[in-house]
Amino acid sequence: YSRESVDKSGLFGKGKQGVVDRFRSRIMFPIMNRSGKVIAFGGRVFESEDPAKYMNSPETPLYRKSEVFYGYHKTAPAVRSAGSAILVEGYMDFLQLVQAGIENVLAVSGTAFTTRHAVQIGKITQKVYLAYDGDEAGQKAALRAGYALLQNGIAALIVQVPEGLDPDDWVQKKGVDIVRTGIENAVPLLNYHLEITTAIDLPAVERSNLVKEILEEIASIRDGIIRDDLLQTLANKLNINEREMVKQFRNAVSRKRRPSQLQESKQAAPTLFITVVQKAQVEIISALLTSFRDVKELVQNNIDLISEPLLNKTARLLLEHGSGSTAAVLEEFRDKSERETIARILMNGHNVNDPQILVQECLQTLKTQPVREKIQQTRLKIRELEAAGKDTSAVILEVGQLREQLRLQTENDQ
The missing domain is CATH 1.10.10 (Arc Repressor Mutant, subunit A)
Incomplete structure (x- = not known):
């Protein structure tokens, strides 16, 4: 291999005697992309004096930490089926929970949770249980992740892991039933924030x-x-x-x-695409721009699912003009605000490891999100009827029918 390939692999470091194994004396955890291909590693110290307990691969052309969840390729179907994800920090936390039978788990691979993580997780669920370590650092990290989720329209609940334990220890010492109860008793992010800061008693x-x-x-x-x-x-x-x-x-x-x-x-504000459905459509355009050949047919066959007129027009123009057609597409937009909006999307396009899987997930979101929103609206209607002392049986039945519709739709797309 060339020296450039060795450096870009992220597997080696520079020592006094030349190239050395970055992960020497460590237990290795392969980090895989959505299709199950190894793109990076995490290493836990083993029989060594190294003060760094965990070490991860650096960012490489294949591995972007802010977009990757450890175990995603295995547990994403369980997350979709459960309608929620349990987010943990470490590899062992993930492995212990899955081994214990709690399958809708994802891990952030020992890196800080980012807005990009929130965007990725929002494609498969709208509810996340944060089960971070039960120490002060874990509490602060959970709060940061929780607000990032809320800012992306995803419900965030905090699982209160006992002080001094992490989810790995918790499962082993207390058993899976206690952990399940802890998940069931998770509290909304803001309530948790006020509780751990003893806000009501502060000066x-x-x-x-x-x-x-x-x-x-x-x-x-x-x-x-x-x-x-x-x-x-x-x-x-x-x-x-x-x-x-x-x-x-x-x-x-x-x-x-x-x-x-x-x-x-000084300038007209560009259109913001902030809902789950809008974000999924933007992601499809980004994939079309950076991986045209891989996703062209998939997008073409589902073009009508892109419901935003501006985004639908953009997708059709990209399909018509082909890859590398950014300038030609922008020329089709005469309105200054529209042109700036589309330019921002096209210029911010980013490569992903598995564009076909990304587009498939976005298309599934476009198909199922309207049903999810209708379920939410119907639940609000139930609350209103209950508050007014009226019969809710017909509306409860409607929720059941919508949930079954959602289940069948999800199964058909998998």
């Missing part, structure tokens, strides 16, 4: 600072329903007047916008 100044910190996170959530629910919960839990809460929230939003306000005022 006024510290409580005010905590509220501002939380509002900064909520200000980044675009989904109005999620945002309003969190604001109401925050006001109720801390006995804060709702008017004061709204005032503080507006201040937080203003602080978020201020750095880019001058620039934004």
Whole structure:
């Protein structure tokens, strides 16, 4: 192999005597892409004085840490079937849970959870249980991951792993039934945040600072329903007047916008695609742009599922002009705002390891998300009827029928 290939593989490092094995004296965990091909490794120290307990492959042309979940190729079907994912930090956490019979698990491969992770996980589920280590570092990491999920429209619940344990230890010492109960008793992210900070008992100044910190996170959530629910919960839990809460929230939003306000005022704001369905359509266009031959037929056969007019037009133009046709596509958009929106999408295209699998998952989202949204709307209707003291049996039956429709649709696509 050439020296360039050796360096790019991520398997070797530079020592005093030349090239050395990066993972010497370590137990190896292969990290695979969505189709089960090895793209990287994690290594746990074994019979060595090395202070670094775990070591991961560096980023390579094949391995992008912010997009990869350990075990995805094995457990993604279980995640879809369960309607939720249990997210853990480490390889052993993942392996112990799956071995114990809890299969809808994903691991972040020992790296920080990012917005890209949230986008990827949002393609297969809209609910995530965070089972991070039961120490202070694990609590902080769970909060960061939880807010990233909420900011991408995904429900985040915290599994309270006992202090001093990680999910691996928890399963081995307490048994799988206790762990399942812990998952069932998971608490919403905001409730957990207020609980571990003992927010209600904090002095006024510290409580005010905590509220501002939380509002900064909520200000980044675009989904109005999620945002309003969190604001109401925050006001109720801390006995804060709702008017004061709204005032503080507006201040937080203003602080978020201020750095880019001058620039934004000079140009028309491009269209934002922020819903699950819209994001899936953008991902399809990105795959079409970077992996045209691999996904052309798949996109062509399902072009009508791209329901956003602007995105549908873009996809059709890419199919018509072929790969490398960015300039030709942009010339078809006369409106300045539309052209800027599409330019941003086309310029931000990123290569993925398995474009066909990515597009298949996005298409499945486009087929099933309308049913999921209808289920959510029907559940809200049940709550309204219950509050009014009216009969809910017909609506409950409708939810059951929709869930069965969703199950059959998911099975047919797998």
